Amino acid sequence: MSSFTIDKRSFMQLVAGAAAGAALGSADIAHAQTGGRYASIRRARVKPGSSDELARRVPAVVLPTLRSLPEFVSFHMIYAEDDMVTAITVYASEAAAREANAKVIPLVREAFGTLLLGPPEPSTGAIIASAVA
Numbered sequence: 001m002s003s004f005t006i007d008k009r010s011f012m013q014l015v016a017g018a019a020a021g022a023a024l025g026s027a028d029i030a031h032a033q034t035g036g037r038y039a040s041i042r043r044a045r046v047k048p049g050s051s052d053e054l055a056r057r058v059p060a061v062v063l064p065t066l067r068s069l070p071e072f073v074s075f076h077m078i079y080a081e082d083d084m085v086t087a088i089t090v091y092a093s094e095a096a097a098r099e100a101n102a103k104v105i106p107l108v109r110e111a112f113g114t115l116l117l118g119p120p121e122p123s124t125g126a127i128i129a130s131a132v133a
Helices: 008-024 026-033 051-061 063-068 094-112
Strands: 038-045 072-079 084-091 121-126
Touching: 038 094, 051 063, 051 072, 051 094, 063 072, 063 094, 084 094, 094 121
Parallel strands: none
Antiparallel strands: 038 084, 038 121, 072 084
């Protein structure tokens, strides 16, 4: 069985592109490739086995804040086998994506601090490519 490795930045770009593609639809692919959408990304390692609790609590705690920001497009949360959670929010502007991280990071620390094994790692960037089925 062969394996490969991917650096953190490439992984984040890959995940953001995949999430954005699902959110944008085929009509917006060319727009996304020219920087028309931005991803607000947060990653954190959490206590093993906390996926059910996160899936139950995140919509009520985090989504109202994300949706209240202008230019909200979509939200996606990925729970990996290594207990790394990646949350991706897509916005129509870079300012909104940056504001999302600024508002949500303190909220996540407060609401989910007992589940976190380390601080959330935020990043924001332009979605440079995406595709949908």
